[in-house]
Amino acid sequence: MTRRVAIVGVGISKFGELWEKNLRDITLEAGMYAIFDSQVSGKDIDAVCIGNMSAGRFTGQEHLGALAVDMGGLGHIPSYSVEAACASGGAAVRQAYMSILSGEHKVMLVLGCEKMSDVSQTEAMNTIGVASDWEWEGLFGATFPALYAFMARRHMHEYGTTEEQLAKVAVKNHANAVHNPWAQFQKAVSLDTVMTSGLLADPIRVLHSSPVSDGAAGLVMCSEDIAKKFTDTPVYIEASTQASDTLALHDRRDICTMDAVVISARDALKEIGATVDDIDVFELHDSFTISEITLTEDIGLCKKGEGGKILDEGLTQIGGKYPVNTSGGLKARGHPIGATGVAQVVELVLQLRGDAEKRQVDGAEKAMAVNIGGTGATSIVHVLGR
Amino acid sequence: MYSIVGNHCTTCGTYYFPPRPVCPECRRKGHLEEHKFKGLGKVHTFAIVRQAPDDFKRQVPYIIAQVELDEGARLTAQIVNCDIDAVEIGMRVRACFRKITEFGPEGIIVYGYKFEPTMKVTGHK
Ligand SMILES: [Zn+2]
Numbered sequence: 001m002t003r004r005v006a007i008v009g010v011g012i013s014k015f016g017e018l019w020e021k022n023l024r025d026i027t028l029e030a031g032m033y034a035i036f037d038s039q040v041s042g043k044d045i046d047a048v049c050i051g052n053m054s055a056g057r058f059t060g061q062e063h064l065g066a067l068a069v070d071m072g073g074l075g076h077i078p079s080y081s082v083e084a085a086c087a088s089g090g091a092a093v094r095q096a097y098m099s100i101l102s103g104e105h106k107v108m109l110v111l112g113c114e115k116m117s118d119v120s121q122t123e124a125m126n127t128i129g130v131a132s133d134w135e136w137e138g139l140f141g142a143t144f145p146a147l148y149a150f151m152a153r154r155h156m157h158e159y160g161t162t163e164e165q166l167a168k169v170a171v172k173n174h175a176n177a178v179h180n181p182w183a184q185f186q187k188a189v190s191l192d193t194v195m196t197s198g199l200l201a202d203p204i205r206v207l208h209s210s211p212v213s214d215g216a217a218g219l220v221m222c223s224e225d226i227a228k229k230f231t232d233t234p235v236y237i238e239a240s241t242q243a244s245d246t247l248a249l250h251d252r253r254d255i256c257t258m259d260a261v262v263i264s265a266r267d268a269l270k271e272i273g274a275t276v277d278d279i280d281v282f283e284l285h286d287s288f289t290i291s292e293i294t295l296t297e298d299i300g301l302c303k304k305g306e307g308g309k310i311l312d313e314g315l316t317q318i319g320g321k322y323p324v325n326t327s328g329g330l331k332a333r334g335h336p337i338g339a340t341g342v343a344q345v346v347e348l349v350l351q352l353r354g355d356a357e358k359r360q361v362d363g364a365e366k367a368m369a370v371n372i373g374g375t376g377a378t379s380i381v382h383v384l385g386r
Numbered sequence: 387m388y389s390i391v392g393n394h395c396t397t398c399g400t401y402y403f404p405p406r407p408v409c410p411e412c413r414r415k416g417h418l419e420e421h422k423f424k425g426l427g428k429v430h431t432f433a434i435v436r437q438a439p440d441d442f443k444r445q446v447p448y449i450i451a452q453v454e455l456d457e458g459a460r461l462t463a464q465i466v467n468c469d470i471d472a473v474e475i476g477m478r479v480r481a482c483f484r485k486i487t488e489f490g491p492e493g494i495i496v497y498g499y500k501f502e503p504t505m506k507v508t509g510h511k
Contacts, residue, residue: 122439122440125437125439126439126440129439135404136404136461136462137462139486139487139496139498140450140462140463140464140486140498141435141438141442141445141448141450141464141486141487142433142435142450142462143435143437143438143439143450145433145435145437146433146435146450147433149432149433150431150432150433150452151431153431153432153433153475154430154431154475157431157475198436199434199436200435200436200437201433201434201435201436201437201450202433202434202436203433204433248404248462249452249462250430250452250460250461250462251460255430255431255452
């Protein structure tokens with residue numbers, strides 16, 4: 001049996017505060033782009049999978065699978081909605097991957113979407129907060145930034161990671177986003193601006209945090225044997241893995257390590273018989289600057305505690321040994337929760353096709369996306385190859 | 387959640403809080419007994435919350451911490467009777483009974499545990 005699934009089309013909406021558009025508009029936009037990009041016709045698509053965290057709370061609309069099929073004019077094909085907090089998009093990609101590998105579906109449209117700006121900042125914060133352990137963390141006043149501040153503070157305490165290193169993640173990712181036309185912030189920020197931005201939960205500042213965003217992303221995926229029918233440049237999913245950890249951060253073995261990421265990344269590399277050095281470009285879930293530092297350690301780009309150091313050395317910049325978040329990441333491309341995991345894959349497909357323009361990593365052949373949910377209770381890893 | 391009652395697995399010796407239905411180490415072989423924690427521990431990590439949801443807005447800025455209990459489990463709670471500049475990793479704390487928040491539009495009052503520095507309040511070490 002083939003172990004690969006092809007991605008034959010990608011689409012993405014502009015990310016940002018899209019006041020003039022609703023959830024349907026942006027999701028349809030991303031889906032249509034993906035379909036046009038792939039040259040599939042509507043009747044080739046035999047199922048839809050959509051990742052979303054909380055459209056019910058953000059926009060008052062659920063049942064997004066049927067909505068997507070309806071708006072896309074795709075007839076009576078089955079649809080699946082997938083939720084895994086901030087990893088909902090990655091979960092949708094993985095769901096489609098498994099459906100195609102199983103032989104049940106041949107060509108699928110995968111979507112991820114979230115419209116977060118229609119509610120107040122406080123309501124958005126409450127809605128995001130339920131991705132942690134509501135009963136034992138949120139109820140006691142632990143906000144989402146506070147939970148990431150727990151990790152940052154402990155990382156600083158154990159490994160000497162500095163506030164400046166946290167800030168450098170934001171500076172790097174904003175610099176990358178300047179060249180990404182779909183990014184929410186196509187704007188560089190200085191170290192000083194990040195380090196003096198307002199505090200959300202010390203030591204986490206506004207510019208250490210991904211923004212509230214609207215956006216959607218889409219993929220057309222199919223089985224390997226028919227991929228060339230739709231495109232000359234298919235990109236293949238070589239590995240798709242997932243792992244879980246405790247919902248509450250206080251129950252973790254070590255709050256500076258996301259075991260679910262360690263396990264899912266290791267499994268993905270093992271599946272294709274590769275090491276992390278074989279990967280040319282990475283999209284790592286930087287919902288807060290500390291999570292990019294932690295993830296670089298957890299997938300093995302450096303030893304535990306050295307995530308700040310490799311940043312100082314420029315290893316994770318475009319042109320460095322391990323380019324991370326060429327798209328701008330969640331930090332600067334934006335983080336419409338359910339769309340993020342799909343958007344990571346969109347960026348990596350562009351990189352592997354050589355279509356990433358000014359943010360292109362030369363000769364990229366293999367890429368890895370790590371999409372996490374909550375504070376790392378879900379981790380979904382995809383390795384893509386040409 | 388008024389008193390810190392979790393459980394203790396007599397098979398592997400691990401203490402759990404909040405209580406769990408199954409010991410993740412021993413699974414079906416585990417034997418869980420109810421355990422009331424002494425409520426003494428130390429700050430494992432912390433944050434100063436400056437932007438909070440509505441239910442907590444009036445308390446801002448406040449200290450939220452992960453406390454490591456002496457028996458071994460960790461939990462998330464506010465630290466009170468302590469300046470936001472005075473809290474540090476490793477600081478000894480003890481549980482105290484407090485109002486946590488008024489919850490939702492009906493204003494249901496939630497009580498539970500917060501922690502306070504031991505030295506200052508009781509002379510405990
Ligand atoms: Zn046990």
